Amino acid sequence: xxxxxILYAVSxxxxxxxxxxxxxxxxxxxxVIGLNIADLGVNIFLVTVGYVEGGIAPIFTRGAGDAATGVxxxxxAMVDPVPQALVLTAIVIGFGITAVALTLVMRIYAATxxxxxxxxxxxxx
Amino acid sequence: xxxxxxxxxxxxxxxxxxxxxxxxLQDPTxxxxxxxGADLIERAPAESGSVNVVTAVVVQFRGLDTLGEVTVxxxxxxxxxxxxxxxxxxxxxxxxxxxxxxxxxxxxxVLLPFVILVGAAIVLHGHLTPGGGxxxxxxxxxxxxxxxxxGGMDRTPHRLLSVLEGAAGLAFVGxxxxxLSSPAQSFLANTLPLGxxxxxxxxxxxxxxxxxxxxxxxxxxxxxISGLTGxxxxx
Numbered sequence: 001x002x003x004x005x006i007l008y009a010v011s012x013x014x015x016x017x018x019x020x021x022x023x024x025x026x027x028x029x030x031x032v033i034g035l036n037i038a039d040l041g042v043n044i045f046l047v048t049v050g051y052v053e054g055g056i057a058p059i060f061t062r063g064a065g066d067a068a069t070g071v072x073x074x075x076x077a078m079v080d081p082v083p084q085a086l087v088l089t090a091i092v093i094g095f096g097i098t099a100v101a102l103t104l105v106m107r108i109y110a111a112t113x114x115x116x117x118x119x120x121x122x123x124x125x
Numbered sequence: 126x127x128x129x130x131x132x133x134x135x136x137x138x139x140x141x142x143x144x145x146x147x148x149x150l151q152d153p154t155x156x157x158x159x160x161x162g163a164d165l166i167e168r169a170p171a172e173s174g175s176v177n178v179v180t181a182v183v184v185q186f187r188g189l190d191t192l193g194e195v196t197v198x199x200x201x202x203x204x205x206x207x208x209x210x211x212x213x214x215x216x217x218x219x220x221x222x223x224x225x226x227x228x229x230x231x232x233x234x235v236l237l238p239f240v241i242l243v244g245a246a247i248v249l250h251g252h253l254t255p256g257g258g259x260x261x262x263x264x265x266x267x268x269x270x271x272x273x274x275x276g277g278m279d280r281t282p283h284r285l286l287s288v289l290e291g292a293a294g295l296a297f298v299g300x301x302x303x304x305l306s307s308p309a310q311s312f313l314a315n316t317l318p319l320g321x322x323x324x325x326x327x328x329x330x331x332x333x334x335x336x337x338x339x340x341x342x343x344x345x346x347x348x349x350i351s352g353l354t355g356x357x358x359x360x
Binding site for chain 1 (some may be wrong): 130165
C-alpha cells in the first residue's frame with residue numbers, strides 16, 4: 001500500500017467525519033468544527049493529487065535538481081507545485097469562513113439565547 | 126434517528142466519492158507529473174529566479190489569484206468586524222478582560238520580539254525555503270494575539286493595523302501595475318533583476334511581493350481577532 005493510497009483514505013475519512021459532524025450535531029459551534037475537519041480532508045486530498053512516485057518537495061536544492069546541472073532531471077523527481085499553491089489559498093479561505101461562521105454563531109446566540117440548531121426554527125431538519 | 130440518517134448520508138457520499146475517485150484509488154501514484162506542473166517546474170528557475178517553485182506559482186504565475194485571496198481575507202475581516210461590532214455583551218471579548226497574570230505578561234514581553242523575528246525570517250526566505258508570506262504573516266499575527274491575551278486590548282494599535290492593511294493592499298496592486306509598463310506588459314510581471322539563483326537577494330520582485338503579502342496577512346488576522354472582540358468598531 002503506497003503513501004498516496006493511505007493519504008487518499010485518510011482524506012476521505014476526514015471528509016466523512018466532518019460531514020457527519022455537520023449532520024449529526026445540534027450545537028452550532030460543533031458544526032463549525034465539523035466544517036473545519038472536512039476542509040482539512042479536502043486540503044489533504046488536493047496535496048495528495050499532486051504526488052508522484054518517489055517525489056521530492058518542489059524546491060531546487062544542490063544535488064536534487066540544481067538549475068545549472070539539469071532542470072530536466074529535477075522535473076522528473078519533483079511533486080506538482082500547483083495543488084500545493086492551491087491549498088495555500090484554500091487554507092486562508094477556510095480560515096476566513098471559520099471566522100465569519102463563528103461570528104455568526106455569536107450573533108445567533110445574542111439574538112436567540114441558544115446555539116442549539118434544533119431550537120432555531122430556520123435551521124431545523 | 127438523526128444520527129442514523131447522518132451515517133447513511135455520509136456513507137452514501139463516501140460511496141459517491143469512492144466511485145468518482147476509483148482510478149485514483151486503483152493507481153494512487155502517477156509515474157510522472159501532469160503537464161502544467163512539469164512545465165511550471167521547468168520554467169520557474171529561468172523566469173522567476175525562485176528556488177521554491179510553489180512560491181513562484183503563488184506570487185508570480187498565479188499572482189492574480191493571490192490578490193483575490195487577500196481580498197477574501199479582507200472581506201472576512203470586514204464581515205467579522207461588522208457582525209461582532211454590534212454585539213452588546215461579547216463573550217469573546219470577556220476572555221480578554223483578564224490581564225493573564227504576572228508569568229504570562231513577563232513571558233510574553235520576553236518572547237514577543239523573537240516571535241516577530243521568526244515570522245520575518247520565514248517571510249524573507251519565502252523564495253528559498255518552505256514558508257513565505259502566508260505562514261510568516263500568521264506567525265507575526267500570533268504576536269498580536271499574545272498582546273491581547275495579556276490584557277493589552279488598549280495597547281493594540283488598531284489604527285496602525287488598519288493603515289498597514291490598506292497600504293499593503295495598495296502596494297500589492299501598485300507593484301503589479303509596475304509590470305504593465307515593463308517590457309513584459311503584464312500585470313504582476315517580475316520587473317526587478319533576478320539576481321543569482323538560490324541567494325537571499327534573488328528572484329526579483331517575489332520577496333518584495335511576499336513581504337507585502339505578509340504585512341497584509343498579519344494585519345488582517347490581527348484585525349479578525351480584535352474584530353471578534355468588537356474592539357475595532359470602537360477604535
